[in-house]
Amino acid sequence: AQKVTQAQTEISVVEKEDVTLDCVYETRDTTYYLFWYKQPPSGELVFLIRRNSFDEQNEISGRYSWNFQKSTSSFNFTITASQVVDSAVYFCALSEAYETSGSRLTFGEGTQLTVNP
Amino acid sequence: ETGVTQSPTHLIKTRGQQVTLRCSSQSGHNTVSWYQQALGQGPQFIFQYYREEENGRGNFPPRFSGLQFPNYSSELNVNALELDDSALYLCASSLEPGGGATDTQYFGPGTRLTVL
Numbered sequence: 001a002q003k004v005t006q007a008q009t010e011i012s013v014v015e016k017e018d019v020t021l022d023c024v025y026e027t028r029d030t031t032y033y034l035f036w037y038k039q040p041p042s043g044e045l046v047f048l049i050r051r052n053s054f055d056e057q058n059e060i061s062g063r064y065s066w067n068f069q070k071s072t073s074s075f076n077f078t079i080t081a082s083q084v085v086d087s088a089v090y091f092c093a094l095s096e097a098y099e100t101s102g103s104r105l106t107f108g109e110g111t112q113l114t115v116n117p
Numbered sequence: 118e119t120g121v122t123q124s125p126t127h128l129i130k131t132r133g134q135q136v137t138l139r140c141s142s143q144s145g146h147n148t149v150s151w152y153q154q155a156l157g158q159g160p161q162f163i164f165q166y167y168r169e170e171e172n173g174r175g176n177f178p179p180r181f182s183g184l185q186f187p188n189y190s191s192e193l194n195v196n197a198l199e200l201d202d203s204a205l206y207l208c209a210s211s212l213e214p215g216g217g218a219t220d221t222q223y224f225g226p227g228t229r230l231t232v233l
Binding site: 004033035037042043044045046047050091093095103104105106107108109110 | 150152158159160161162165173175205207209211220221222223224225226227229
């Protein structure tokens with residue numbers, strides 16, 4: 001069975017600090033997909049990034065960066081120079097590709113990030 | 118391009134009642150997935166619909182059922198509501214159901230269900 005663990009329940013930082021959100025996953029599949037979503041207080045899950053299991057290249061998008069390491073089954077998310085608008089719950093999720101039975105997302109428990117001015 | 122929409126936004130029901138939640142998928146998307154998110158937890162997969170048929174189901178009892186229509190919109194029905202059914206119900210749509218680069222799921226704003 002697949003599992004996603006986000007050990008950090010809550011993180012509080014001061015604006016302009018860098019912050020890293022940890023994600024560790026378990027799966028028996030060799031092909032899988034990893035995601036990060038952001039959930040602001042409004043409740044809607046906002047897609048941030050998707051990473052395929054066969055692509056370990058790190059990615060940077062503006063102030064966001066992701067570090068994927070298959071050797072440690074981790075997919076960590078770093079926000080550089082955090083801003084108050086980054087305050088939200090962040091979810092890491094795993095999808096195994098079920099070609100005939102759909103793909104389901106398995107989510108971690110989420111990390112509540114609070115950025116204080 | 119229209120995103121995923123859900124209705125209603127909020128709903129209050131009493132134990133034992135039945136409820137129907139609705140979802141319209143993003144333009145061009147033919148797959149809809151439903152998730153239940155209890156307070157303070159991550160979303161849990163309920164089921165997925167593709168081409169009007171159930172295409173995968175999570176660990177939820179049969180009183181959770183769904184439909185997908187020819188226009189790819191979807192309904193989630195819950196019978197015999199229980200107090201533990203109180204949660205945020207999220208709908209997500211994707212281009213295809215599984216594998217490849219086309220199954221990224223995009224979520225709607227959710228329906229907050231309260232069961233008294």
